[in-house]
Amino acid sequence: MIALRDSLMELIRRTSAEIPDDVQAAILAALEHEQQGTIAADALQIIQRNIELAKRKSQPICQDTGSVLFYVDAPVGLDQLAFAEAARQAVREATRRGYLRQNSVDALTGKNDGTNLGPGAPTFHFHQHREPETRVRLILKGGGCENVGAQYSLPDEQLQADRDLAGCRKVILDAVLQAQGKGCGPGILGVCIGGDRATGYEFSKVQFLRRLEDRNPVPALDALEQDILKTANELGIGPMGFGGKTTLLGVKIGTLNRVPASYFVSVSYMCWAYRRQGVELDAEGRITRWLY
Amino acid sequence: MPILLTTPVSEAAVRALKIGDAVEITGTLFTGRDAVHKYLAKGGQLPPGVDLRGGIIYHCGPVVIKDEAGRWKVVAAGPTTSAREEPYQGDILRRFGVRGVIGKGGMGAKTLAACREVGAVYLHAVGGAAQVLAEHVRNVRGVYFLEEFGSPEAIWEFEVERFPAVVTMDAHGHSLHEQVFAASQAALAARL
Known part of the structure; x- marks a missing residue:
C-alpha cells in the first residue's frame, strides 16, 4: 500500500513536471518550422524553455494542473477500492508538495478545501485484463x-x-x-x-x-x-x-x-502542455517500467 | 526588441503600443480571476493595500507555497483564459483606472471598447509557460481574499522583473484575435 502510494505520487510528479518524449519531439519540430523573429516563434521558444525549466526544477509545467484522470488496466483480482484509496492519498500528498495546484472546487459552494479530493476528483477508469501487471496511465488536463x-x-x-x-x-x-x-x-x-x-x-x-x-x-x-x-x-x-x-x-x-x-x-x-505519463506496476505496487 | 513597461504605467505609454508589440513589464502585478472579477463587478471594494491606478491585472491562478521560513514562494504562475472575465473587465478598467490586463486567449468587443476609451491594453502571455513566467516574479508582496476565494482565486501582489507578453488588443480599437479569426475563417472556407 505504501509502495503503491509512493509510485503513484512519482507518477503524478513526473506527469506534472515532464512533457513526454513524443510531444517534446513535436514541439521541437514546430520550432524549426516556424519563421524566426515572429511572435509565434518567440512563443514556441518560451514554451521550450518552460519545458526544460519545469523538468529541471521538478515543478508543474503549467499552474493549471488540471483534472486528474487515472486510466488503470488491472489484473483480475486487483482490489480496486484499495487502489483508489492509495491514489487519493497520493493526490493529497502531491498537492501538499506543490506537484499539483489546489485545484478542486465544490461545484455547489465554491469551496476549495485544498486537497484535490472530492466527488469525481480524481477520476478513475478501471479496465480488467488477463495479464499479471497493473498499468496506470495518468492525464492531467487543464481547464x-x-x-x-x-x-x-x-x-x-x-x-x-x-x-x-x-x-x-x-x-x-x-x-x-x-x-x-x-x-x-x-x-x-x-x-x-x-x-x-x-x-x-x-x-x-x-x-x-x-x-x-x-x-x-x-x-x-x-x-x-x-x-x-x-x-x-x-x-x-x-x-x-x-x-x-x-x-x-x-x-x-x-x-x-x-x-x-x-x-x-x-x-x-x-494544450501543448500535454501531461500524460504511465507506469507498469508489480504486485507490490513498485514501478517496473514507464510507458511513455 | 521588446518595449519596456514600468508600473504605474502612464496613459501615453499605453497609447503608444500597438498589436503585435512584444513588451516586458517591471513593477507590480495584481492577480485576479473569476471570483475577484465577479466580486468587483457586483460593487465589491478593493481591499486596503491594493491600488490598481496605472496598474496591471494578471489573469492568473498561481501555485504558491510557503517555504520553511514561512515566506511565500511562487511555484508556477502562467495566465488563465481571459474570455471568462469579458462580462466584467470593461467596467473594472473604467472604475479602477487599470492600464493593462495580462491573460491568454484574448477578450471581446466590450473590453476592446473600454481599452480604447480609458487607454488600456490587453497583453497576452504564453499560456502554460508557468515556470518561465514564475521566474520573472521576484517577490510576493502580499495576498488578499485568500480565505474567501481560495489560493488560485485570491489577489496575489507580485513584484515582477521583465515579465514578457505581447500586445494583442491595443488602445486604438485593434485586436490581433479578431484579425487572426477573420483570416483563419476565410482560409478554412477555401478548404471546405
Whole structure:
C-alpha cells in the first residue's frame, strides 16, 4: 500500500513536471518550422524553455494542473477500492508538495478545501485484463483546453455537415477555428465519432493515450487524421493564436457505435502542455517500467 | 526588441503600443480571476493595500507555497483564459483606472471598447509557460481574499522583473484575435 502510494505520487510528479518524449519531439519540430523573429516563434521558444525549466526544477509545467484522470488496466483480482484509496492519498500528498495546484472546487459552494479530493476528483477508469501487471496511465488536463472542447450533433445545418466523414471533417475543423489560441495551442485533438453524449467525450479523451507519432490502423480514420492536421496548419492560427504555421501538433480519432437516431462528433482539445505519463506496476505496487 | 513597461504605467505609454508589440513589464502585478472579477463587478471594494491606478491585472491562478521560513514562494504562475472575465473587465478598467490586463486567449468587443476609451491594453502571455513566467516574479508582496476565494482565486501582489507578453488588443480599437479569426475563417472556407 505504501509502495503503491509512493509510485503513484512519482507518477503524478513526473506527469506534472515532464512533457513526454513524443510531444517534446513535436514541439521541437514546430520550432524549426516556424519563421524566426515572429511572435509565434518567440512563443514556441518560451514554451521550450518552460519545458526544460519545469523538468529541471521538478515543478508543474503549467499552474493549471488540471483534472486528474487515472486510466488503470488491472489484473483480475486487483482490489480496486484499495487502489483508489492509495491514489487519493497520493493526490493529497502531491498537492501538499506543490506537484499539483489546489485545484478542486465544490461545484455547489465554491469551496476549495485544498486537497484535490472530492466527488469525481480524481477520476478513475478501471479496465480488467488477463495479464499479471497493473498499468496506470495518468492525464492531467487543464481547464483552458477543456473549455474549448466541442460536441456536434450531425447533421449540422449551419455547417452543412452531413452524417458522413466529410461532415465529420467540417465540424472538427470548425472546432479548431472556434478554439483559435484559447486552448493554449499548438494543440492536439482527440475525437470520437459516435457514442452518446457522455461516452463520446469520454472516448475522445482516451485518444490522448495514443503516442503522437502513431498511425491509426483504420485507413479511413488515418486519412482523416492526416487531412485535419494538414488543413488546420494551413489556417494561420498559430501558437497561442498569434498567427503562424503551427496550429495543431496531432489529431487522434476513434469511433464508438451509435444508435441510429444519434450521430455525435465529440472533440477534446489538449494544450501543448500535454501531461500524460504511465507506469507498469508489480504486485507490490513498485514501478517496473514507464510507458511513455 | 521588446518595449519596456514600468508600473504605474502612464496613459501615453499605453497609447503608444500597438498589436503585435512584444513588451516586458517591471513593477507590480495584481492577480485576479473569476471570483475577484465577479466580486468587483457586483460593487465589491478593493481591499486596503491594493491600488490598481496605472496598474496591471494578471489573469492568473498561481501555485504558491510557503517555504520553511514561512515566506511565500511562487511555484508556477502562467495566465488563465481571459474570455471568462469579458462580462466584467470593461467596467473594472473604467472604475479602477487599470492600464493593462495580462491573460491568454484574448477578450471581446466590450473590453476592446473600454481599452480604447480609458487607454488600456490587453497583453497576452504564453499560456502554460508557468515556470518561465514564475521566474520573472521576484517577490510576493502580499495576498488578499485568500480565505474567501481560495489560493488560485485570491489577489496575489507580485513584484515582477521583465515579465514578457505581447500586445494583442491595443488602445486604438485593434485586436490581433479578431484579425487572426477573420483570416483563419476565410482560409478554412477555401478548404471546405
